Amino acid sequence: MAVDRDKALGIYISVPFCRSKCTYCNFASGVYPASEHARYVDRIIADLASAGQRARQSGVVLPRTVDSIYLGGGTPSLLAPELIARLFAAIGEGFDVDPRAEITVECAPGQLADGTLAALAAAGVNRVSLGVQSFIDREAHSSGRLHSRAIVADDLRRLRAAGITNLNVDLIAGLAGQTLASWQESLQVLTESAVPHASIYMLEVDEDSRLGREMLAGGARYHAELVPSDETIARMYESAIEVMAAAGLIQYEISNFSRPGFQSLHNLRYWQRRPYLGLGLDASSMLRAATEDRDAEDLGYVLRSSNTDDLTAYLAGEDHPETAWLSPVSQHEEAWFLGLRLNAGVQVAELECEFGARDVGAALHVVRELEKDELLTFANGLVRLTPRGRLLSNEVFQQFLGIAPDGELTTLKQC
Ligand code: SF4
The missing domain is CATH 1.10.10.920 (Arc Repressor Mutant, subunit A)
Known part of the structure; x- marks a missing residue:
């Protein structure tokens, strides 16, 4: 018999499309024509329809009840309203979505059209995560972001007007050109925005990002020379914990802060090792073995699978997820x-x-x-x-x- 925490599923859908590529980004995301969006959603819908069959073939349990859905990216808010509607209709056809389910969509500020916002609200999306990273316009721009502080404020207003009040703002400590003073200003604007959740990350520059390559090879295009020292980034992180606590946003995870009752239920499932189905580019799944016989050699194993990060192969159906059984x-x-x-x-x-x-x-x-x-x-x-x-x-x-x-x-x- 499965334990309680295994009875419901979380669904993660990766949407790898961005309007521009951030300098520090090493995700499997990129700038693609809108024509690819529809093909991609078609593939996700096909994967949703075949998920049960694939789970049976792999010998894992795929719970039918879903208590969290997360569209991450990339920039899912770039999807056209009809694609959003089709995606959520397909989830509803294949699964029983708990009426209290947390349904989150990541949005890039300034990249949420009115029609898409209406489609998200109509689909039951009740949480939005905004990738702000910095409220200082020059820092945001030099990182490749396209928004300003005023645009973020406007997006928050529009989301609230649409009835989506469970809002998260992402910030990054360590962006090029950031100082302790400018960081304090970003934190202050975040707390004044009164969002109930904040995710605050310390920049870890990956050598696969443009910024990382510049830090290794030299150059000035992405302002690598202006990236703060590790010591300064650590001080920024420590000050963020203090500022968030003073504002009533309680730290519940290394990078996450919330008002009581606003923790990210979907992200909690990763840390609490609850099952999830990941669909789309570079997405991972974690599902438990279907065997009821825990004395068998495969007792209690879970299957971890990871999708390709090659969009061309994925759209052509020429991908092969990597799978591995995790032993006890x-x-x-x-x-x-x-x-x-x-x-x-x-x-x-x-x-x-x-x-x-x-x-x-x-x-x-x-x-x-x-x-x-x-x-x-x-x-x-x-x-x-x-x-x-x-x-x-x-x-x-x-x-x-x-x-x-x-x-x-x-x-x-x-x-
Ligand atoms: S919006 Fe996110 S996924 Fe897209 S390039 Fe920027 S950091 Fe990467």
Whole structure:
């Protein structure tokens, strides 16, 4: 029998179209003609229709009830109203969408036409995430963004007027040209906008982005020389936590802050290891094995699959998702580094129930070492990152790889 958290599904749909490419971006997204949008939506609809059959063939459970939907990108708000309507109609045909489901769409400021906004509201979209990144116009522009502060304010007004009040604003600490003072200004504008959710990321420049290549090879086109130091970015992040707390936006994850009751339910499912179906370019799925027989060799495994990031192959149907069964050992590792992302932390008793006291005991040796380094706290059966641990989270998570004694399989239990 499946545990409660496995009974409902989250659907993620990647929409890889952007009006321009941001300098720091390494996502599988790009600028494509609108004619490709319809072909892409056709393919997603076909994948939605065949999802059940593919799940059966793979031996995994695909819950029919959906409690969260997330259209990410890319810039899903670039889709024409009729494509939005077709996409949501197809989801409704294939699944039972819970009337209380959280339905989020990512929008780029200034790239949400009236017709598309109306289509989103009509489709039941109740949450919008705006990729603002900076409220300082010159910083936004030098990063390749096309909006201004005034445009963001107007979008927020239009979204609220359309009845979509569960709003998120993304900011990035570390953009080229950003200073501690300009960062404070962006934070202030964010809090004045009274959105109930904020996602605040520290810039991690990837060598596959244009900015990253310029940082490695030199040049001035993307203002690589104006990217703040790691130390300054860390100070920006720390000040963001203070400003958000003062504004009533409580940090619940390394990069996420919300008013009570406004946490992102869809994103929580990734950290809580609840099942999700990812559709579209570069999207991933995580679904549990269908077997009821947990004594079998494949006991408790989950299937992780990842779609191609090649749009041409995807549209031509010449793609082959990469799939891998995650053993209980891998799930135990993930339980630590995903769970620790949350400020609520990891309940040791829950992990012992799921993975057994022996393996969790091995992980607790790692916890004790990280506690000495003031990266984790361990009290009352709860393990949490310290503020320093949040800054160095990648280093902390690495310590949880290979924690199972002798690499043996653990027996999963139903708790
Ligand atoms: S809008 Fe998002 S996905 Fe598109 S280029 Fe910018 S960062 Fe990348």
